[in-house]
Amino acid sequence: MYKYMFKQFLRTNTCKLGLFLVLILGVISISIGKQFLKGQERIGSHVTEKQLEHIQRNVELHSEDIGLLLYYLKFAVISEVSPLAALSIGQKDVNPSVQSVSILTLEGQKYDSDLVNPTKLLFGNLDLSFILLYVFPLLIIAFTFSLKSEEEETGTWRLVRIMSKSRLQFLLAKLSVRVILLLLAMCILFVLAGLILSIPFGMAFLAFFVTGLLYILFWFSLSFWIISLKRNSSFNALALLSIWLTLVVLLPATINNFVVTKYPVPEAFTTNIKQRDGYHQKWDTNKRETMEKFYARYPQFESYGYPPEEGFNWLWYYAMQYLGDEESSKESEMMRTKILQREQMSRKWGQFIPSIHTQLAFNDLANTSLSNHMYYLQYLNDFHEQTRLYFYPKIFSNVNGKEVDWSQFTPGYFSLSSKVNFRQIFLPLIILILIFFGLSLLNMRRESRVY
Amino acid sequence: MWQIIKNEWLYLRRTRMLVGLSIGFVMVFLFSIILGNYQNQKELKASETAKKHLREQWESIEAMNPHSAAHYGTYVFKPSNLLSSLDEGVSSVTGNMLRVEGHVQNEMVHSEASQMQAISRFGKLKSSLLLKFIVPLLLIFLAFNAVSSEKQSGRLKLLVLQGASPIRIVLAKTVAVWLYGVLLLALVVATYSLLNIQNLSGDTLFRSLMVFVSYALYYFIITGLTVFFSARWQNSTVALTSMLGIWMFWSVFLPSVLLSSVEKWHPLPSRNEFKAAMREDRSKGIDGHNPADERGKELEKEVMAEYGVDSLYKLPINYDGIRMQADEEYGNQVWDKHFGNMRTVFTQQKQSMQIAGLFNPFISLQNASMGFAATDNMHHQEFLLQVETYRREFIKILNDKHAYGGSKTGDWGWKANNEFYKSVPDFDYQPTALGAIFHHYLLDVGLLLLWFILTLSLLFYGTRKMQLV
Amino acid sequence: MINIQQAHKAFKGKPAVQNLTLQVEQGEILGLLGANGAGKSTTINMLLGFLKPDSGTISVLEKDINQSSKELRKHIGYIPENVNLYPYLSGLENLDYFCRLSGLKYTKSELQEFLNICGLPSEDHQQKVAEYSKGMRQKVGIAIAYAKKAKVYLLDEPASGLDPRASNELSVLLKKLASEGATILMASHDIFRVREVCHRIGILRKGELVKELRSEEVSANELEKIYLEYIQN
Known part of the structure; x- marks a missing residue:
């Protein structure tokens, strides 16, 4: 039976065209990921190379005045880009993975974004996660919407009803032919991605794969449920396409809107303005007051006096x-909280909406999510403080710039080793698959009793 | 033909599912419009309040050294215009606030996109999302069996027998579905105009008209192609599948792939490289805080010769102001060079994208829609230029005051009074008039027209020999 | 009125109509009998001008259909086996719509008159066609042809799927139309109905006209015998 089902399906134009298309698009998306990865590597190596040069040149120029020297010096912090990021670029195209900061007020320095044509950001990236999230469901719809109704409409269903032992088994067999073919296509793409991008085979890659697999199974179970409603082909097609539109386009967009409206971030510019007020008004206030506040925070430097x-x-x-940073720290923290709240809110909703959930899971696994960037900013804060504390005594006692051991100032390196929380990623998908599959079986049962 | 169009509309009106769908759709539309308008108003208010607050702060400066004031600086806001709620374009990824200060040209920070989780490839729910992606999809749904259903039921023969020629039937069907899309479009544009009736200007109306025309053309292309497929193929499912494929290909894949390739052909430097190059060029010049290198010395000599003195401290004016202005101007040249390079790359990228409209009318629509809504990258760069022009003027006033305001060289404690600060002009954004830049979008509109004609001729010649039996 | 001379038509090399010569006079009803695929529908499609014969001439009202199809179609009424109308319109609206397409504007009472003549009861005029039976839709189909004062009626399997009463009503109506001067050609495989309605009968086999006879010459039983004989050979 299976042999004929495969043969029959493989001969249809939908199948040939669909599989061909998804493989081509998959390969394109992998090469886009490769291009992205190469770009990131180039930036990383460029920074490392330039940093020493930059320090040396400035030390030559300003070694007499270490205060002025550090006014100019910038220290880079690189955020690790895992090869998986090529499969799910996430926020990495908006938030750059390298920031260079001086030890002056940090607030204004850390939100620099990368130089890209903004039009490109509008369209987002065509990475493999996009293919999995958007294209595979469409194919599943095209492959299955007339699973049963085509037999009814061509009249073969009556024959099948008489000839096969169990109609349910027959449909399940037909469905599994399609499942197997699409999963095969997905496996091919993952193997290609692994080879082309030289992704190490580890927990994260495996979890990425299983997430994709579950997402695809979810769409099959959803599609099967619609089929089990036993309507005609055009109803199935229209219903499934509407569901697709709602799940992958309208709902994520609406939730985006909702989250932005619920947690507005006016702090973004108030932080900047506060920081300006914070330090520039100090330019005119008396210096003693400034120093008192500074020493209250760092009493170890009190010996430098007023x-x-x-x-x-x-x-x-x-x-x-x-003190500029100190002044804006409250707003900065508030902004951070709000962004994290946005993140949590999207996650909360995402549990019920597989497209969002899967996208977030992919980004988490690839370390390209917003929260990853927030951790990076946190790391940047710590890095900034450490660097400041290292240089403060040298500046305050006006050490000659040549006496500092500059070789230790290679770019800072941030890498987040996230643990994969399998239950959190897989459970929502598995529950939904079971629900829809259960519902379909129930529908099918009920139907067979009527006949 | 009018009879057929009327009949198609009767069909829409009398099919309960379609009426329900239309009502639902209009609701989503109105919701998105009201939401968009609300957010736009809020944003406008927030930036206006901030602008006012900043200006008040500036005007309340009692006494301050002009150079301190240059560091104190100010912020400018990119005001959102009426049409940006129709198509917000790049503004969600560029941010809308820019710091203006001495010595450096800052970049915009805090784009909305950088503060959001990437859960939606299509951004927020807004009118442009519906107009660009969902309405075409709806038109495809309405049109995919327009002709094939007549054919399958055998009514087509009757229609032809009654004297309706195939081409008239096909055209009428296209126009009927197209009018549905145009009606939705008109609804959106009209609602926005009504909500903002007090702010309407000639330019805005011109722009809205062009937005309307661009979308109307695109809708005709989509509808016409769908009806064409519906007429050519016996099976309406094939027509639907191929149109869905085209929709996906045009509006999602090609733009993404093309933009990636365009970026490869005309690469931009990374932020770090860009900044490093600027720093390097600038450090070759004189240093604003440190009168130690060559250019500085030359300038010193020049100025001393002009006033006939042998020491900077004997100058009747403040040399620091002159030096800083000279450095500023040098920095401006550096900026012009690098920013100019970047603009050139942007222009090249834009031109490549425009030509890509040859294969994909959606790209032309996207370009035209954002361009006419004044929210594309070109308008954004135009704004940045205006800000930079203002910055130069602003800093020059401060430096001149520093130099010629009455202080002597090295006198950093000298302060200008409140009256002076009040007299420094505020940034006043001049929106770009469409008439002045219309030629940049001629290609986009032209390509849409080309596709329109192509679709029409497909309908004419492709269905002339339509199989009736 | 209808004149087919030596017509040939093949699809992908497979002949559908061969060497067909056929005439129908004004006021006459001709029945074409034949099995499925004998070429009945192809003949009608050629008469409608939807198909061009590979060779031979086909003329209606003394004019070649392929040279003046536009003009001739005004005078041809066509009733397919299954008259499909717009389900969301009423019978009256459907009639009005099709009339307007051919540039005819009738008042409501005129339209109702046409429907009445064609046997659709007044109480059904305003109902949506979605609720019509096959026979009712056929009556609207004939009314469309009648409203444009068709001189030639072409019917493709008009009686199949009709209940005996509806079928009988159709026979009465067709006879009436013929007596008013219409030229009627109907294709069918219902031997008894054809013998009852038609003046003349032609038997088609593999696209060829193998036998022509007048219906008063034979009884229904004889006709069946003749038909089977010719079909089997």
């Missing part, structure tokens, strides 16, 4: 720079 009120002084300048 500079004269008149004239310029690096000790006071850096203290003032620091």
Whole structure:
């Protein structure tokens, strides 16, 4: 029976065209991922190369005045890009993986985004996760919408009803032919991706694969449920396409809207304005006040005393720079909280909407999610403080720039080793698959009793 | 022909599912419009409040050294216009606030996209999402069996026998479905205009008209192709599948793939490279805080010769102001060079994309829609240029005050008074008039027209020999 | 009125109609009998101008159908086996729509008159066609032809699937139309109905006219015998 089912299906134009299309698009998406990965590597190596050069040149110029030297020096922090990121680029195209910061006020420095044509960001990336999330469901719809109704409409269903032992088994067999073919296509794409992008075979890759597999099974179970309603082909097609449109386009867009409206981030610019007020008003207030606040935070430097009120002084300048951050820290923290709230909200909704859930899971596994970027910013904060604390005593006692051991200032490196929470990723999908599959079986049962 | 169109509309009106679908759709549309308008108003208000707050702060500066004021700086906001709620274009990925200060040209920060989880490839629910992606899909649904259903039921023969020629039937069906799309489009544009009736200007109307025309053309292309397939193939499922494929290909795949390729052909430097190159070029110039290198010395000599003195401290004016302005101007040249390069790359990328409209009318629609809504990258770059022009003017006023305001060289404690700060002009964004840049979009509109004609001729010549039996 | 001379038509090399010569006079009803695939529908499609014969001439009202199809179609009424109308319109609206397509504007009472003549009871005029039976739809189909004052009626399997009463009503109506001067050609495989309605009968086999006879010459039983004989050879 299976042999004929495969033969029959493989001969249809839908099948040939569909499989051909998904493989071609899959390969295109993998090569886009490769291009992205190459770009990231180039940026990373460029930064490492340039940083030493940059430090050396400035040390030559300003070694006499270490305060001025550090006014110019920038230190890069690179965020690790895992090869999996090529499969699910996520937020990495908006939020860059390299930031260079000086030890002046941090707030204004950390939100730089990468130079790209903004039009490109609008369309997003055509990575493998896109193919899995958007194209595979369409294929599943095209492959299955007339699973039963085509037999009814061509009149073969009556024959099948008489000839086969169990109609349910017959339909399940037909369905499994399609499942097997699509999963085969998916496996081919994953093997290709693994080879082309040299992704190490590990937990994350495996989890990525299983997530994709479950997502595809979810669509099959949904499609099977619609089939079990036993309507005609055009109803099935229209219903499934509407569901597709709702699940992968309309709902995510609406939730985006909802989240943005619920957690507005006006802090984004108030933070900047606060920071400006924070430090530039200090330019005119008396220096003692600034220093008192600074020493309250870092009592270890109190021995450097208070500079004269008149004239310029690096000790006071850096203290003032620091207070700029201090001033805006509340807003900065609030913004962080709100962004994390947005993140949590989308996750909460995502549990019920497989397209969102799967996209988030992919991004998490590939370390390209928004929360990953938030951790990176946190790391940037710590890095900034460490660097500041290293240089403060040197600036305050005006050490010659040549005496500092600059070789240790290679770019900082942030990598997040996230543990894969299998239950959290797989459970929502598995539950939905079981629900829809159960419902379809129930429908099929009920039907056979009527006849 | 009018009879057939009327009959098609009767069909839409009397089919309960379609009426329900239309009502649902109009509701989603109205919802998205109201939401978009609300968010737009809120954003406008927030940036206006911030703008006012900043100006008040600036005007309340009692006494400050002009150079401190240059560091104090200000912020400018990119105001959203009426049409940006129709198609918000790149503004969700570019941000809308820019810091203006001495010594450096800042970049925009805090784009909305950087603060959101990437759960939706199509961004937020907004009118442009519906107009660009969903309405065409709806038109495909309505049109895919327009002719094939007549054929399958045998009514087509009767129609022809009654004197309706095949081409008239096909055209009428196309127009009927197309009018449905145009009606939705008109609804959206009209609602926006009504919501913002007090802010309508000639330019806005011109722009809305062009947005309307672009979409109307695209809808005709989509509808016409669907009806064509429906007439050519016996099986309406084939017509539906192929149109869905074309929809997917045109509006999702090709733009993404083309943009990636275009970026490969005309690459932009990374942010780090860009900044490093600017820094490098600038460090060759004189340093704003440190009168130590060559250019500085030359300038010193020049200025001292002009005033006939042998020491900077004997100058009747403040040399620091002159030096900083000279450095500023050098920096401006550096910026012009690098930013100019970037603009050239952007222009090349845009041109490549425009030509891609030859294969994909959706790209032309996208270009035209964002361009006419004043939210595309070109308008964005135009805004950045305006800000930079303002920045130069702003800093020059401050530096001149520093130089010639009455202080002497090295006198960093000298302060300008409140009156001076009040007299510094505020940034006033001049929206680009469409008439001035219309030629940039001629190609997009032209390609849409070309596709329109192509579709029409397909309908004419492709269905002339339509199989009736 | 209908004149087919030496017509040939083949699909992908397989002949559907061969060497067909046939005339129908004004006021006459000709029945074409034949098995499925004998070429009845092809003949009708050629008469409608939807198919061109590979050779031979086909003329209606003394004019070649392929040279003046547009003009001739005004005078031809066509009733397919299954008259499919717009289900969301009423019978009256369907009639009005098809009339308007050929540029005819009738008042409501005129339209109702046409439907009445064709045997559709007044109470059904305003109902949606979706609720009509096959016979009712056929009556609207004939009314469409009648409303444009067709001189030639072409019917493809008009009686199949009709209940005996509806079938009988159809016979009465067709006879009436012929007596008013219409030229009627109907294709069918219902031997008894054809003998009852038609003046003349032609038997088609594999696209060839193998036998022509007048219906008053034979009884229904004899006709069946003749038909089977010719079909089997």
